[in-house]
Structure formats: C-alpha cells, structure tokens
Amino acid sequence: MESPRSTDRPTLVSRATRIDPPAFRAAFDALDAPRTVWSAPGEATVVAGGAAATLTADSSDRFVAVRDAAEALFRSGDVHAGTEAARPRLFGGFSFHADRGERDGAVAESEAAAVPEPTGADDGGGAWSEFPDARFVFPRVQVTFADNGVWLTVNAAGPDADPDAVERRLDAERESLSGLEDETPRPPRPGIEARRRTTTLTDWRAGVEEAIDRIESGRLRKVVLAQALETDLGADLPWGATLERLAEAYPDCRRFCIEPDAGGTAFIGATPERLVSLRGRTVETDALAGTTGRGETPEEDEWLAEELLADAKNSHEHEIVVDAIRDQLDPFAASIATGQRRVKRLATVQHLHTPITAELNDDHHVLDLVEALHPTPAVGGLPPDAALDTIRATEPFDRGWYAAPVGWIDAAGNGSFAVAIRSAVVARRRATLFAGVGIVADSDPDREWDEVQLKYRPILDELERD
Template identity: 50%
Template structure:
C-alpha cells in the first residue's frame, strides 16, 4: 500500500473527520504498508486501533508539559466537524511522555521529545463486532477523497497474515554489567537504610543486534498471541525508530468521571509444572519484602488520587499471571466527576512508586545518579485521550525501541532495604523475556 498524503491542519483550520465501515483486515498488513508516523494501540478490553500519518502534532517540554499538551488539545478539539461514525472512532490524540523532564531526544530516542501526541490522518478501529476506517484532515474535500481512496486500498488487504518469522538475534549486550548492577543495588540499599529513601526503582537496558531488520508490526502480532491479557502499543514518530511493547500495567483509564488504575509491584518467574508455579506464587505472596513494596505502591497511588477524587476504592490484592512472570496486583478506582482531564490524573500518578520510588524527588535524584543512561519513554505514560478529556494510558514497560536491525530493551526492579543484588539481577533478566522471546 503506498504512503498516503497527510491532511495537515494549518492555523485556525477546523478538524474534519469522516468514517465508514470496512471489511475486517489484518492490522499488521495495514501498518506494514505505511510510512511513519505509525501508531498502534490495543487494550485488554478489546479496543484495537492502527493509525498512520499526522494531521497535527502536539509537543511540549519541561515541568509544565502536561498542561501544555492539554491546552493545545483543547484548542484543537474546539473546532471538530465529524460525521456520525460510532463512538469508538471519535478523534483521539495518541502519544506519551518521557520518564524524566530532563530527557533529550538522542539515540536511541531520536524523534521522541519530552511529550508528543499525534492526531492521525488515517485510522483503523476494530471493536468487538466491526472494523471502521476514519480519515481526519483540514478540509472536507480532502477527508472525503482520502476516505474513498483508502477504503479501496484496504479492501485489497488480507483478512489474516501469517505470523511470519522473527528477525533472529545475533548478539545481546547489557548496558550495565552484572557487577555494575550489583554495585548500583548496594548503593541504593545503603541510601534506604540511611533513611534517605523508602524505595527506588533501578532500571537497566539490553542492546540486541538482530539477524535482519525488525518489522515491528510483526512483533506486535506475535505479542498478541503470547500476551493477550496485556496492552500492546507502537509509537513511531519518525522513520528513525519506534517505541513498542506489551505492558501488563494500566496507569489510568478515565471514562465518564470514573478512574481505574492499579498497583502492580512484586514479581517472580513461572514454574515448569502447575505445582512449581503455585509454590512460586505462594512464596511471592508470603514475602515480607514484596508485601512491603506492593503496599507502598498501592498506598501512594491512593494518596495521589485523593485530592482529585470524591472517593477512592482499593480492591483486594491478587495474583496476575503472564506467560513468563507473575505479579501481585491491587485494583484501585476513584470517582472524580467530569471536572478533571485524564492528563491531570496521569500527571498526579506518574511516576508511580512501581517505576520511580519514594520520596519521589530523592528517588529521581538516585535514578539519575545511578543508572547512567536515559530511560527515554521507558516506564512512562503511553496512550490516548479525546475531546472530553477521557482516555487510557499504560505504563511503558516490557518494551523496547527499535531501529533497523537493532532493538534496545529496558527493564527495572523495585529496590527496598533488604533487596539482594544477585537476586535482583536474576529477576530483572526475566523482564526482558517477553520481547526477547518474540525476536529470537
């Protein structure tokens, strides 16, 4: 499928969207035939969106980036001319934020500023029952013409596309050696025991050289089979590289004034037999260290939601099992009415103690001094929001940034006073496996 024209907005132009129903097709075939920017989002509740092109981009930097994005989006959504498509096809801005406001868009994060959201030119939306094509542009004629052209092209795509071969791994190189990692963990635990910190999350990265260029839509399709209970996303702002992953953790969902979030902290591997699996789960639930870490995360999320909410409800802790790892999970919900935007909630929660630490400023200082690399968009809010301020964001974990025949993967562990460096090293290696397994 040839690249399409972007119906880019000029200053003061209205946003025009047009929608039609199309036969169900392979979303990965659609994405593979398109040039950057490319976007993909699917959530465990079944919504799936593949999009390409940019009608407009919203970017921001610095400490006021959440408000800046929100204000620019409000101006954009104030003049929308849309047809009578279903609610699932409504205009949305897709993107995310860097983990740290000090982030600079340098390799491997070329093209990823501190905050960027894209309103796509062409979007495919799959609901539980139907597939829809939406085109957004600055002029009605452009939107309607492109809709007709893209409808004809989409009808030529296959309904299914074979899973395909993975690119294969030539070599892997840890950015942090085992010895360096253990030293970093000892440094962190010393600060915790001295009372400077309660918890800090230390991350590392793995550079992966591939046998051939990676086709990210193919990897996302493989992740669909392996991790159907997770989010899956791709944010590719330029041809330089794409950030993708299959995170298990929802940061926030806001619909009609109801916030849904969760504490996901504490992890262990999967057993080779059901009995071993259950033994590992029991040891996870019984670990005083893990319970302390998990309860710290859940309590902090509750405290951060309270100033925004009329009520906050914390559910029962439970086990969340994935293919290669299992976690402790506590669901949390809140009622905030219609006065708050999802970005206000994102700003209040990011970074949660599950990816940052406590106290937050001290944890961030420790992360900057200790890790020795820029997290970029790893462990950051990635998702979408609409004109009503509703939206959904995942935490950018179990993720990597890909360019040609190289992928850089990221993973981190929550460190508390009695964390053991060698055990933390073994645990963090498990968190690379979801993506590594699909690349091999």
C-alpha cells in the same frame, strides 16, 4: 484564544465508515509513517498512520502544554464518527524524566509540514534521539478493530480541514484497506547477533547496595533501578509480525507501537501495568509490584504464586505502591476503592496486582491524573524526588520513554494510559530493551539482577530466532 464562531472553518474534520476487516499486519504495513498501534483489555485495537497534526513539548510542564494544545485542536471539530470507538483521538506519550529538553510550550503542526527521510536509530544519535519530552499524533488514517466491526476513520486538521477533501480521502482509503489480506506468510523472528549490557553485574551490585544504604539512612523508602540491553539483529525486524506475536502471547497486556515522524524507529511494548483510564468521572488504575517467575508445571506455578502472596519483601513493596497511588488520587477524588490483592499471571512472570477505582470530585482532564500519578512507586520510588535523584545517579543510560506514560486522549478529556514497561526501542536491525526492579531495604542485588533478566523476556522472546 477565543473559541471559533459557528461560521468559522473547523480546526478539525473527521469522518468514519465501517469496512470489511483487513488483516492486522496488512493494515499496519500499508499505512504511512508515523504509525501507531494501541490495544488494551476492554478497549478497541487501533492501527493508525500519518499525522494530520503533531503536538510536541520539551519542557518541565509538558503535561499542561500537551493538554492545552489538545484542547485547542479539538475546540472546533466537524466529526462524524459512526461509533464511539472510531472517534478522533490523539496517541502518544511522554518521557520518564521531565527535563530532557527545555523549550517551552507545545506546538501543533499540520500534515503539510515536511517529513524528513527515515534515518532509524543506527545513526549514532541514540535510541531516543527521535523522541521529545512529549509527543502526540492526530493520525490521518485510523483503523479501529471494535466489538461492532472494523471502522476506518480519516482525519484532517488546520488548513487541510476541508470536509469534502476528507470525504474523498475516506473513499480512497476504504478502497485500499477494506478486506486487505496478508500477501506473505508471517516473517520469522530475526535472531540476535550481539548483545551489550549498559550495566555490569559489578556496577549493579554497587548501585543496589548504595540504594539500600539510602533506604536504611531514611532518605529513601523504595527506588526502582533499571537496566538497558542493546542487541544487534540478524535480519530486519518485522514490526507488524512482532506486534502480532506480542498480542498472541500477552492478550491481557496493553500493547503499543509509537513511531516518530521520520520512521525507521519505533517504541514498542506489551505492558501489564495500566497507569490510569478516565471515562467521565470514573477512574481506573492498578498497583502492580512484586514479581516471581512461572512454574514448569501447574503445581509449581501455583506454589510460586502462593509464595509471592506470602513473601514479606514483595508484599511490602506492593503496599508502598498501593498507598502512594491512593495518596496521589486523593486530591481529585470524591471516593477511592481498593480491590482485592491477587496474582496476575503473564507468560513469563507473575505479579502482585491490586485494582483501584475512584470517582472524581469534579471534571478533570485525563492528563491531570497522568501528571499526578507519574511516576508511580512501581517505576520510580518514594519519596519521588529522592528516588529520581538516585535513578539519575545510578543508571548509566537515558530512560527516554521507558516506564513513562503512553496512551490516548479524546476531545472530552477522557483517555487511557499505560506505564511503558516490558518495552524496547526498535530499528531495522537493532533493538534496545529496558527492564527494572524495585529496591527496598531487604533487597538482594543478585536476586534483583535475575528478576531484571526475567523481565526482558517478553521482547527478547520476539527477537531470538525460532
């Protein structure tokens, strides 16, 4: 496809202005579906609504398909952002497994496309029925909470990319959102009426023992096995309030909310694990593997952290992840630096954490790196193909987007992606939670079961009644 001539109509129009800060929950509730929330340490928080364009892919080459469609969308843009944080971006993610669908290519749809009525996840179609192998939204309206103020961005794409119309929309949205306040007190947590495990303890023990047999036979070095927990809620889940509480409890995590076009369902999480961020040729990523709980006193907490650092099983699991990430980055990197291993403390758990940075040997799109790094051994295993075969043979549920890349892309090919753990698919009165653990040769099935239950807590705590 040839690049448009300068006299051609732009494929994308974006306008931004500073506004009086609205309350987060009020802005979230006021925006149209599909809504998106992205917040990460060192980055601006974005709350977005509507879809000026949607890129989807259901194929094994989903990373390339989305990258090509994104580059086509951004190829001819008329952009006035006001500040870098308010620039137009695509937000979305991918499925964990590559072949949940096999339609070729990525498709961009303008906001003029019909949006079906909300159905939610309670229609028997499965928790992931509204989530393709890849989906990214170019939002119509974006509210960005940045260090230099709060910014409103209005976007249009395709036939609707008219600068005058976008300016008028910007004025209208500014009038609607500027200084918007929460009109009601924060709703309480909904409570849980019923729970259903997709994996029994007996089946879990058998699966872990089978994985250990594969490791001892040399077919595997490590595999991450997960569970799903389905819950029925006692009241409607207040998405905005839940995201607020996650932000308060996990300020050092990457929080996200991704809502399909139909609305009624969303994928939410507060993940401690960054997959990759790219700015220019500078790459930042993390190795996060090895887990223990939090202590009831500062002294117990410190003792648990020191025990984690000294534990041979957790150290081995962590070192596998560090080495694999370095190997995955090596084809792209002029240099790679590994930081000092430390303990990362969260509200309910502590993890071994090693920061990794790299300088690229050439210009690369962030999705090139996402494809190279996913799945990391922290959520998949080694060797990757053998680990994925073990996961498919063992887990009795669809991972969907759990433990997969979620994040954003900009016109320069920069971006930021997290590994979507500590997450759940939520609907009006249902939530399906996901959590997993790394299995190595000396893993104990019962200890690993207990660790999974601990990793449910970030989301489970926001569902259980006060």
